[in-house]
Amino acid sequence: MGISSPGIGSNLDVNGIISKLMAVEAAPVATLDKKSASYLAKVTAFGTVSGALGTFQGALSSLTSLSGFQSLSSNSSDPNILTGSATSKALPGNYKVDISQVAQAQTLASGGYKSISSAIGLGAKTTINIQLGTVSGGSFGMSSLALGAGVVNGGITPGALSLNGTAIATDGSTRSAKLLADAINAKSGTTGVTAKADTTQTSATLFGSGGATTFGAIDTSGGGTYKLSVGGVDIISQATGIASGGAGAVDAAAIDAVLAGNNSVTQALANANITVSGTAADGTLRFSNTDGNNIAVNESTTGAVTGGIGNSGTANTGYSATVTSSVSLVSTNGTQISVGGSNPGAAGLTAGVGGAYLGATFAQDGTRSSGNIVIDSTNNTLQGIRDAINKANFGVTASIVSDGSTGTPNHLVLTSSATGANSNMKITVSGNNGDPADAAIESLLAYDPGGVQNLSQKTAALDTLANVNGIPVTSHSSGISGAVEGVTINAVKTGSATLTVAKDTGSLNSSISGFVKAFNELSGQIKSVSSYNAETKEAGDLLGDSTIQTLQASLRRQLTSSISGLQGSKLTSLSQIGIAFQKDGTLTLDNTKLQKAISTNFNDIAGLFAAVGRSSDADVSFVSSRTATKAGDYRVDITRLATQGTLTSAAAVPASTTIAADTVWTVKLNSSTSSASVTTASVKIPAGTYTPQELSTVLQAAINGASNFTQAGSTVSAAINDDGTLKINSTKYGSTSNLTLTSDTGTAVADIFGGAASVDGVDVAGTIGGYSATGDGQNLTGAPGAPTEGLKLEVKGDTIGARGTLGFSQGYAYQLDTLAKSYLGATGILTGRTKGLNDNVKDIAKQKDAFNAKLVDIEARYRKQYTALDTALSSMNKTASFLTQQFASMNK
Structure with missing residues (x-):
């Protein structure tokens, strides 16, 4: 194919002509581009407004609901001891708090097992029932045996006893349960163990049994003398020369006569803290000492004497016996007690770790769930039991802990999921269909604070104990609520600190200042995209746009109107708290006026901003509302209470x-x-x-x-x-x-x-403001179409009929938030406008593509036409040249 170049033969500028013609033809494309750019500029402007409106809406978030006005701060003088929080119901003040105990959960542990996967027992179907409740009465600890004769004579040698790793200071003078208890209590601050000497009591058969005495009548007619003393107190004596049954002779009846009277003997016994029960005549006479001192019973004789304790008619050469007592140890924090020392047996104790509830009773807490767990051949391993307990979720968590030993290191550990003295565990093990429980499972898990305790308590279930401004308070958790209305005290550890509750004006100031700042930023953005600059003669991309004008007008209208429905409130407009419009359309905040409003009408400020409902009936409370709910005062009438x-x-x-x-x-x-x-x-x-x-x-x-x-x-x-x-x-x-x-x-x-x-x-039934309402449980909600639409109230109490009035208001922040929502989001007005503009840009792009395709055809037509013209002119030029040559030749 030959190479062609338009215009060479004709000297016609074909390309130039076509280029100029196409420039004219393409003029509408520039118009479309300009139109598209205008739309895109508006999209950008709307995006700027949307961003500013979104920021403004964010600034409203802390002001739209009552929770944003719980503006009370609580500061602890020592956060390591306690912290606190306050609601709007609290009153400012200082609260002195002494924490003597912090709540903890009970922990129980089993003995050691070699493997966590080996079968325990024979797999017989066994039901475990777990209950949670309170342990009362008795104590947690252990009891010793009565002190032996060696202690009475030689005391307890130094180092013989230690508790929880601390040596108890005993020596040769420690010869009674009372003295041993005193020595233990002297170290209780270190050991966490206190001791109480049990009552010392003489044998029930010392003077006989079965209603008959074994005390033989005393006979000193052979020249002897007799004296009976108890605990160092001389009870009765008989001089020489008195025959049995004679005047002044000692027998069981004579002893009873002395002990029954008000005399020097009974006074001396009382001074020695010795009490008397029973009578010698019927063989039930016993002497007791509640402080745990030893009681020595002695018969002293000289010469020939017959009769006396356990003696009838035979020679009495004297009798001496010392009765001792035991001690009861109490773990002050409910944990196991470690007993050690060189000779703990001297104190009636056995070396090792132990402790259990003694003399206690268990009462189930009905508010805590209880249930049954079945253990059989499919899960009768340590890990199977653990998993079954955890799956049941009865307020107890099970785990397996290894103590690191080589023999039986694995222990099943049960921990109450909640703290507090009402979270003690009772675990009952029973069989199925009349069959007995698997003995091994029962041996592992059966636990009753008032009975058999096969598990060992490692930590006790404790309440938080505190004293708030001189008033003792108790809480099942580390949080103490209700001691001070509207204040929650969180105990961290024992100690004393002061909790100061004050109006949190800083947070409220910050929220209101943020509201003003965000509005001004929004106002500035709206102005920048919708105003005309006379100096630069430039107009904003949204100048005259109806959407922006409507938004601007709505914002100003809502901020300048008064709030209605604020029953009893002294604040109804923003100007009363120092917020006012300036000439340029921005807001200004007078902090002095705001502080005065906070000081004098603190509780009314919430109504200016949030959706608030206030009822004259304490048992009728505002729950929520909708955008359609109208502000106003509404009478509440109840025809039926929820049941x-x-x-x-x-x-x-x-x-x-x-x-x-x-x-x-x-x-x-x-x-x-x-x-x-x-x-x-x-x-x-x-x-x-x-x-x-x-x-x-x-x-x-x-x-x-x-x-x-x-x-x-x-x-x-x-x-x-x-x-x-x-x-x-x-x-x-x-x-x-x-x-x-x-x-x-x-x-x-x-x-x-x-x-x-x-x-x-x-369901509850009634009307709100005379308009129909729908009941759902205790909630009564205004029906659609009425001013009360969506107004939800919670109705308690036991009264039907008129239940007072509820004043409902929608504050500025709530109204503005609703307005912002109508402009933002997937269905918002700004979103719709932006979508429409973007759709226009897409349509223009389609038009431009179609027109560009048409321009290609136009250019092809022009090029064809001018190429043909160029060819014709070229041919004509050749002919003209030929003729010129011929004419020139002919002239010659």
Whole structure:
């Protein structure tokens, strides 16, 4: 193909002509580009406004709800001892707090096992029932044996006894339980162990038994003398020359006569802290010393004497016996006591680690869930038992701890999930279907603070004990709430500190200042994109835009209007707290005026900013509202109170009720709210004989222990009514609250409740402001279409009819937040405008692409036409040249 170059033959500038023609044809493309750039500039401007509005909305977040106005600070003089927090209900002040004990959880541990995966026992099906509750009475520690005769004569040698690694200072003078207890208590600050000497008491058969005395009448007619002394006090004596039964003779009746009177002997015994019980005449006479001192019983004789203690008619050459006592050790923090020393047996103790509850009783806490765990051949290992306990989730966590020894290092450790004295464990082990429990499992796990304790307590369940401004308080957790209204004190360790509660004006100032700053920044951004600069003669990209104008007007209108519905409030406008508009449309904050408002009307400031509902009835409280809810004062009228699903026994329960072994009931709880897997449970009731109160506690804990109820957040409460009937009710209120008990095995439901039928709960019913409302449990919500739409109230108490007035207001921050939401987000006005502009840009791009395609065709047509012209002109030029040449030749 030949090479062509347009215009060479014709001298016609084809390319130039086409270029100029195409420039004219392409002029609309520039218009489209300019239009697209304008749209994109507006998109950018709207993005700037959206960003500023979003920042402004963020500044409102701490002001839109009441929680943002819990503006009370709490500062501790020593955070290492305690910290605190305060709500709006608290009153400013200083609170002196002395913490003597910090709450802790109970920990129990088993003995050592060689392997965590080896079978324990024979695998017989065994049920473990875990209860949580309170231990009362008695103490935690150990008791010694009575001190031996060697101690009475020679004391306890130095170094013979140590407790928790501290030597107890004993010596040759430590010859009684009282002196031993004193020596132990002298070191209690180091050992954490206190001691109490047990009562010293003479033998019950010292003077006889079975109602008959063995004290023989004294006979000194042979020339002897006789004297009876107890604890160093001379009780009675007989001079020489008196025959048995004669005047002044000593016998059991004579001893009783002395001890029954008010005389120097009984006074001396009282001074020695010795008490008397029983009589010598019937063989029951005993002497006791409650302080633990030894009691020496002596018969002193001279010459020929017959009769006396255990002696009738035979020679009495004297009698001497010293009665000793034992000591009871108490661990002050409920942990095991380590006993050591060179000869702890002298103190009646055995070397090693030990400790258990002594003389205590356990009472189950009905508010804590209880349940059964089955151990059989599939899980009767240390790790299997651990996993079963953890899966059951009955308020106890199980773990396996190795002590590092080579023989049996592995211990099962159980820890209550919660702190407090009401979190003590009781673990009952029972068999199945009448069969006994596996003995090895029972030996491992059976634990009753009031009975057998096969597990060892390593840490005790303790409450936090404190004194707040002179008032003793107790808490199950490290947090103390309720001692001071609106204040929570968090105990860290024992000690004293002062908690200062004050108005947190700094946080409130910061929030309000942030609000003003964010508005001014938003106002500046709006101005920058929508105003005209006369000096530079430049207009903002959104000058005259209706969306921006509407936004600007809405912001100003809401900020300049007064807040209605603030029942009893003295603050209704921003100007009252120092916020006002300036000429340029920005806000200014007068801090002096704000501080005055905080000082004089602190509690009313929340109503200026947040959505607030205030009721004249303390049992009617504001819960929430919607954008459609209108501000105002609304009368509340209740026609029906919410109730709970309840089952009450047909008659009073007896003083004693026995639950048979393997008693299982099917319980349906709030069954209309979810599937049966969540609302139905098979509950095993622990066997035993119970008082009415114990029965209600056992049933409540057993039902609440069902795992599916726990997962669904469903619980029951049980109580004995004043008429002695037993009532169980769902703790949920409303039409979805119900309870049904059905017998499976063992003791029947009818045996407890008779023929009583359960009663379902109902929702609250009434009106708000005279408008209809919908009840859901104790919540009453205004119906759609009314000014009260979405206004949700919680109605408690026991009164129907008029329940006062609720004043509802929507503060500035709440209204502005609602306004911002309408402009932002996926369905917001600014989002819609931006989307429309972007769609326009896309449409222009499509138009431009189509027009560019058309320009290609136009250019091709022009090029074809001018190429043809160029060819024709070139041909003509050649012809003209030829003719010129021919004419020139002809002229020659």
